[in-house]
Amino acid sequence: MARYVLKRLAHTVLVLWAAYTLAFILLTALPGNAISNLINNPQNQLTPEDGKLLKAFYGLDHPVVVQYVHALDALLHGNLGYSLSSGAKVADLLGDALPGTLRLTALGFVFGAVIAAGVGVVGSYARWNWLRTLLQSFPALAASVPSFVIGILILYSFSFQLHLIPAVDDGTLLALLGPAVTLGIMVSAPLSQVFSASIAATRRQPFVHVLQARGAGERYIFGRGVLRNSSLPVLTMLGLAVGELIAGSVVTEAVFARNGIGQITLNAVNTQDLPVVQGVVLVATTGYVLVNLVVDVVHPLIDPRIRADILAARPKKTKGSEKGAIPARPGPDEATSPRLPEEVATR
CATH class of the missing domain: 1.10.3720.10 (MetI-like)
Incomplete structure (x- = not known):
């Protein structure tokens, strides 16, 4: 049972990593981002130089692979990053x-x-x-x-x-x-x-x-x-x-x-x-x-x-396999004949 629970835990971690990675790939592949929207909004009065500084601050000026490594490293340290719109912690x-x-x-x-x-x-x-x-x-x-x-x-x-x-x-x-x-x-x-x-x-x-x-x-x-x-x-x-x-x-x-x-x-x-x-x-x-x-x-x-x-899926260890010995093959009669219960066999 402990082995089954460990397998489920490993599967859970794998699913979390796959979901985060897939979301990162899909979201970064979309055109535009929050910083571009802020720059294009005339009410914010931001210049292209301000946009470059914001991208450098959030690490968006690096290649996508580097961004993913930085994001994954921050996630492992409990940091989900900062909001691009408000600047607050996610x-x-x-x-x-x-x-x-x-x-x-x-x-x-x-x-x-x-x-x-x-x-x-x-x-x-x-x-x-x-x-x-x-x-x-x-x-x-x-x-x-x-x-x-x-x-x-x-x-x-x-x-x-x-x-x-x-x-x-x-x-x-x-x-x-x-x-x-x-x-x-x-x-x-x-x-x-x-x-x-x-x-x-x-x-x-x-x-x-x-x-x-x-x-x-x-x-x-x-x-x-x-x-x-x-x-x-x-x-x-x-x-x-x-x-x-x-x-x-x-x-x-x-x-x-x-x-x-x-x-x-x-x-x-x-x-x-x-x-x-x-x-x-x-x-x-x-x-x-x-x-x-x-x-x-x-x-x-x-x-x-x-x-x-x-429990049936667990590998069973035989006495011979524990000592490193090769188990003997059953004879033709022993291999083909069904094993009867002791009560029936003694009658």
Whole structure:
């Protein structure tokens, strides 16, 4: 198990490096940058000489390979660089905006999990066919509607018409409900689809029929066997859910005018502030791979089948191989005949 965890850690570090490198290559290949925009803006009254000094200060006058080495070295020392537009530290900008986005994504995930659980359970056990059909069609409907459309509908209905939630973020919990429900509906689509399919597949398993034959009720069968076995496939979807939450928070924060990583990302993209965009990519990728790492480590602990596969994949050391001896080949009878249990062999 320790070897499996070390492999997952190495894979996590490799993914982070690949994402940062790919983002650096793509962003530096784009035409223009924030300094060029500052120079071309007549309100700033900057001369070309000022632009050269700024490029030298930020290291943009070096070749791309040298810039990458300097950026990677600074990253290993905990320095994400400085914003080309404001001159502030990227780490400070992201640190100020990250708590609000974390609260939003955490509450959005809670709403998404509750919606997915309700749709999966009620849609599988409802007595009315129309309700089952309606809930089973919910994942496709929720996945087909963009998150900004859901956010606009919630904002218009509950803010402008019913006046139940604030239209602009004022730091209260009520202002967090609108964007959190928007993210929850978006992320509940894949979770509810997988959960519903998993419940249907689990209810067809032989142990369910055995419990039914013994007179067990549906509530007992669901609580003792169906729920646990149906939740395992949903656990593997948590990484995808976190990715959707991170991507959806950018649009949702813009719709509800919230200060967070989404607003910083939009401003950095509009001004071509490359260090800030790279910092956002690094933070988002770190959250995504850490959640997947936790899922990969926890999944074998709760699923004995995966744990057995991991243990079976370990190379087995024989007594002869430990001493450096060559193991003897089995005879033809020994190699082809099955090995019987001792109880059967002694009869």
